[in-house]
Amino acid sequence: MATCEMRGEFKPGFDAVLTPQALEFVARLTERFGSRVDELLATREQRQQAVDGGALPSVAVRTREIRELDWIIADIPEDLLDRRVELLTPARPQEVRDALRSSVSVCIADLEDTLSPTWDNVIQGHRCLQGAATGTLLDGDEGAEQTEVTLGMRPRGWHMQEKHLYVGGRPVPASLADFGLYLFHCAEALTGRGSGPYLSLPKLEGHQEARLWASIFEFAENELGLRQYCIRATAFIETVPAIFEIDEILYVLKDYLVGLECGPADYVFSFIKTLHAHPDFVLPDQLNFDRSAEFLQSYSRLAVHTAHQRSILAIGGTAASLQEGAAHAESFLAKIRAQKQREFEMGFDGTWVAQPSMVPLITEILSDLMPGPNQLSVTGGGEEITAEALLTPPQGPVTEPGVRRNIRFALRYLAAWLGGEGCIFFNNRREDMATAESARAQLWQWVHHDVTLETGESMDEACFRRLLAEEVPLAAGDLAALGVDSERLSLAADLISDVVLRKDFVPFLSVQAYAHLP
Numbered sequence: 001m002a003t004c005e006m007r008g009e010f011k012p013g014f015d016a017v018l019t020p021q022a023l024e025f026v027a028r029l030t031e032r033f034g035s036r037v038d039e040l041l042a043t044r045e046q047r048q049q050a051v052d053g054g055a056l057p058s059v060a061v062r063t064r065e066i067r068e069l070d071w072i073i074a075d076i077p078e079d080l081l082d083r084r085v086e087l088l089t090p091a092r093p094q095e096v097r098d099a100l101r102s103s104v105s106v107c108i109a110d111l112e113d114t115l116s117p118t119w120d121n122v123i124q125g126h127r128c129l130q131g132a133a134t135g136t137l138l139d140g141d142e143g144a145e146q147t148e149v150t151l152g153m154r155p156r157g158w159h160m161q162e163k164h165l166y167v168g169g170r171p172v173p174a175s176l177a178d179f180g181l182y183l184f185h186c187a188e189a190l191t192g193r194g195s196g197p198y199l200s201l202p203k204l205e206g207h208q209e210a211r212l213w214a215s216i217f218e219f220a221e222n223e224l225g226l227r228q229y230c231i232r233a234t235a236f237i238e239t240v241p242a243i244f245e246i247d248e249i250l251y252v253l254k255d256y257l258v259g260l261e262c263g264p265a266d267y268v269f270s271f272i273k274t275l276h277a278h279p280d281f282v283l284p285d286q287l288n289f290d291r292s293a294e295f296l297q298s299y300s301r302l303a304v305h306t307a308h309q310r311s312i313l314a315i316g317g318t319a320a321s322l323q324e325g326a327a328h329a330e331s332f333l334a335k336i337r338a339q340k341q342r343e344f345e346m347g348f349d350g351t352w353v354a355q356p357s358m359v360p361l362i363t364e365i366l367s368d369l370m371p372g373p374n375q376l377s378v379t380g381g382g383e384e385i386t387a388e389a390l391l392t393p394p395q396g397p398v399t400e401p402g403v404r405r406n407i408r409f410a411l412r413y414l415a416a417w418l419g420g421e422g423c424i425f426f427n428n429r430r431e432d433m434a435t436a437e438s439a440r441a442q443l444w445q446w447v448h449h450d451v452t453l454e455t456g457e458s459m460d461e462a463c464f465r466r467l468l469a470e471e472v473p474l475a476a477g478d479l480a481a482l483g484v485d486s487e488r489l490s491l492a493a494d495l496i497s498d499v500v501l502r503k504d505f506v507p508f509l510s511v512q513a514y515a516h517l518p
Contacts, residue, residue: 025223161174210235210249211253301346410492418513
């Protein structure tokens with residue numbers, strides 16, 4: 001039998017997570033499914049090569065029967081029926097404590113985009129999950145009382161590896177490491193409290209990837225002696241390949257599925273990532289379009305329609321959080337209000353918030369638009385969404401301020417991420433890796449497709465290098481408050497320059513930068 005070899009530092013308290021039995025379970029998962037992960041990643045590359053060659057995303061003919069069958073999800077657990085206000089927070093003790101004391105319906109403790117996956121952060125994240133699952137996380141907090149908040153977890157995506165755990169001489173897929181440690185330590189406690197091990201599955205790119213998760217769930221329940229279908233999942237439909245296989249993804253997960261989640265920022269990144277080779281799909285800078293853009297509205301309407309047609313919940317994108325004391329707070333909150341009103345009028349059953357401070361605003365909006373726990377009865381609108389609507393980019397200019405914004409954010413975020421911080425405030429908004437990925441992906445598009453700025457200047461390599469060189473010293477002052485030194489900022493600049501200027505599009509900045517994390 002394969003064993004799981006630990007190559008990371010073993011710090012005090014890690015023994016609660018990295019037990020021999022837990023590592024053995026991770027090894028069994030990896031031995032059984034690791035090669036399948038490799039195959040699916042190879043399939044991603046093949047699909048991308050086909051798109052690069054001109055085969056644009058489309059609905060598959062061979063799976064038409066699944067789309068036409070009249071099937072629905074059997075049931076949703078009682079503690080997941082109301083997800084009107086859902087908090088996505090890094091799996092860090094203080095943030096999860098704040099969530100458990102808040103009035104949100106569900107807390108998703110995140111090991112993906114909002115957490116920099118240093119070895120210490122990942123293991124402390126699992127310790128935090130154990131405390132939240134067993135109800136001991138608030139022990140010792142004077143006057144603290146845990147509310148009835150349902151706990152969930154978002155593991156890292158298939159594209160990431162956990163370089164501190166090895167099975168058979170190869171790194172463990174990060175998804176299997178996160179899932180295995182969470183399930184081994186938390187499933188029994190959660191089911192004993194009348195809940196269960198609930199997961200949000202990120203960055204799916206097709207139904208074969210979803211089928212792998214279903215197989216993993218079945219295997220894990222049998223291995224750990226858990227009640228069948230106690231694992232429940234919410235599928236992220238946040239990539240272009242996934243929206244074209246949305247019915248198929250839901251179908252293969254249907255025995256475990258409770259909902260889907262949309263991520264507009266991630267979808268923008270996936271749009272660029274998927275169609276990067278084609279100049280006709282270049283996006284304007286993000287100062288010149290927002291979530292009201294038609295391609296994002298079409299994506300959202302189709303997701304809601306399909307979810308409700310199959311009797312599962314649809315959760316909308318994150319309501320951006322405002323930094324305390326920020327200027328122009330009223331206009332910012334007005335934009336959030338308008339954005340969330342559009343979502344709920346469209347039929348979404350809930351929304352994410354990134355901080356408890358946003359809960360009162362969302363609750364106020366909901367009191368007028370959605371007094372019940374969900375809107376499963378709203379099903380119209382998605383039948384009219386075409387491939388053209390999903391793939392038509394918004395029109396608009398690429399401006400020097402927009403280019404500088406992308407460089408500025410990518411620099412600040414990546415430098416902080418390399419120092420262990422997965423979220424930062426930028427322009428008074430809380431942002432994570434999804435925004436960094438879309439920012440650097442746009443820079444690649446503009447440089448490699450001969451985009452002309454509104455000033456008439458070509459956005460070529462020389463222009464990018466000049467703007468980057470001008471932004472680095474400006475970033476240094478902002479980052480000093482976060483404890484980010486000049487060495488990390490210089491590394492961030494080198495990494496961004498590399499992924500923007502190299503001829504081949506790098507699929508994930510996070511993978512490129514992970515080699516530099518402790």
